[in-house]
Amino acid sequence: MKFAKGHGTENDFVIIEDHDGQLELSPERVQRLCDRRAGIGGDGLLRVVRAGALGEPLADGIADEDWFMDYRNADGSVAEMCGNGTRVFAHWVRSRGLVKADTFTVGTRAGAKTVTVHSFDEFEAQVSVDMGAARVTGVSTASMAGESFAGLGVDVGNPHLAAVIPGLSAEGLAVMTFEQPTFDESFFPEGVNVEVLTQLAEGAVSMRVFERGVGETRSCGTGTVAAACAALADAGYGTGTVSVHVPGGTVEVEIFDEDTRLTGPSRIVATGETAL
CATH class of the missing domain: 3.10.310.10 (Diaminopimelate Epimerase; Chain A, domain 1)
Incomplete structure (x- = not known):
């Protein structure tokens, strides 16, 4: 299985592309991948999946064709949202050509998030995330x-x-x-x-x-x-x-x-x- 590793201010993540939602990601598998000694290591895992392939109800504003950040904590639990992870996710999909615009929607379990990639190359980016109301x-x-x-x-x-x-x-x-x-x-x-x-x-x-x-x-x-x-x-x-x-x-x-x-x-x- 192909993977990438990224971080936002050293909040680090394993990145897995699974466009069609075919990958089985059990809590135990996420734990193994995020293990810092026996695995790749990370505070969490970002699965890059089309929103329509997620198999979950989508919040308003998320279209089936949008990219969805399926975020898992290092213990394998499903999380609603991760701000640093959203920046890394946006950097990944923009720099790998999965989206062509600098401003686009990322689907999350906390709703649709508008992101803007201000600058990027293959390895580094500066990204803003509209996080919604606190x-x-x-x-x-x-x-x-x-x-x-x-x-x-x-x-x-x-x-x-x-x-x-x-x-x-x-x-x-x-x-x-x-x-x-x-x-x-x-x-x-x-x-x-x-x-x-x-x-x-x-x-x-x-x-x-x-x-x-x-x-x-x-x-x-x-x-x-x-x-x-x-x-x-x-x-x-x-x-x-x-x-x-x-x-x-x-x-x-x-x-x-x-x-x-x-x-x-x-x-x-x-x-x-x-x-x-």
């Missing part, structure tokens, strides 16, 4: 390594708890102990991605994330959108542009009244064949 669901708490913190619940097509920690520096964030958080399961019945971030300063924040079904990752696209929403709210703003620094790099998040946009890099680092 919906604040309330305030909740989580605990990690014996510390409890309050955060803003934000739905970005998947659930997030973004916690702004007053007085936390980027250096302090970098040395925090990150482990499986506990959270209010009645508030987040399907689990949650947890972001911890600094307060907004000069239009920027630093963030770390523990992703549902994966663990701590170097970046999380939907998480950066949730973090930007929380940082702006903490600073008394409803909209704005935030540079979000994650361990894997920096992305720009724009928060509008009824939409959000994520812009950042994509890199394809390898192609090959696997027997997995």
Whole structure:
């Protein structure tokens, strides 16, 4: 089976083309492919499939001929959305000639996403994703390594708890102990991605994330959108542009009244064949 490997701010993915939806992708197979010792390794897997071949109901705005990002977490579970993965997915289909336009629709389980590939070659690209509205669901708490913190619940097509920690520096964030958080399961019945971030300063924040079904990752696209929403709210703003620094790099998040946009890099680092 042919594969590629790519990442968006070091949030890395196995890429599999399966245009007609013929590939059997069991959770166990996804786990093997994403295994960093015995497999290819990745935070998740992106299956490139025609929306009409997916075999699932499609959200409004997704046509059968659109390319659909069938995203799986590293544990094999199906995920609604992945912002960094969408950038890498868009880079792949544009650079491989599967689409001819720079702006096009990518189907996801969180709905149709408009993407714009600003620049690209075979290996590198700069991509924006219109992520849709970020919906604040309330305030909740989580605990990690014996510390409890309050955060803003934000739905970005998947659930997030973004916690702004007053007085936390980027250096302090970098040395925090990150482990499986506990959270209010009645508030987040399907689990949650947890972001911890600094307060907004000069239009920027630093963030770390523990992703549902994966663990701590170097970046999380939907998480950066949730973090930007929380940082702006903490600073008394409803909209704005935030540079979000994650361990894997920096992305720009724009928060509008009824939409959000994520812009950042994509890199394809390898192609090959696997027997997995």
